[in-house]
Amino acid sequence: AQSVTQLDSQVPVFEEAPVELRCNYSSSVSVYLFWYVQYPNQGLQLLLKYLSGSTLVESINGFEAEFNKSQTSFHLRKPSVHISDTAEYFCAVTEAGGTSYGKLTFGQGTILTVHP
């Protein structure tokens, strides 16, 4: 079984400042990792994912995350945030391969609030 811990429930930040949202996971097998974003009163959108290959993955709107196997982490970063990045962010993990490939285990969520 897997588990995910998002270390900060809320992260306030000023516009144009850098931000890091922390995610640690626990698993006895290889995993795939995801970040989803939920804008106010909307559903979940896939932000980025790590399946294999380069450990640094990027999204189209400037976020990036790095898979660190030794530290079992998948932190999300953005060098300069915008007001429009205000949302709740969820880290999720699933077993790589195997029969439970479709079961996503989510973290508790981190509310990012960008202040002008």
Add this chain to the structure above:
Amino acid sequence: EAQVTQNPRYLITVTGKKLTVTCSQNMNHEYMSWYRQDPGLGLRQIYYSMNVEVTDKGDVPEGYKVSRKEKRNFPLILESPSPNQTSLYFCASSPGRSPTQYFGPGTRLLVL
């Protein structure tokens, strides 16, 4: 447009009154799943289905039923809703053995 749809989007009901939340996807995905989202707990899986007529329990299945008679539809049934089922519900789907899930817009349920 490829999407997962849910209906209704908002629902207020009373304890014990059976209800069904529909979920439909037009992407021919084999895998479908239901999650509930509660503050501070993230999303937790209720039930999932690997294909037609194949369903299994997730982490929090108590009080819920599902069926998968057609590939595109995966309704969530609450036979006797209780106030602790007040939550935001998401349906998701994914193709074959792809781990990437696509989520519906959510259904906000209030049980009085």
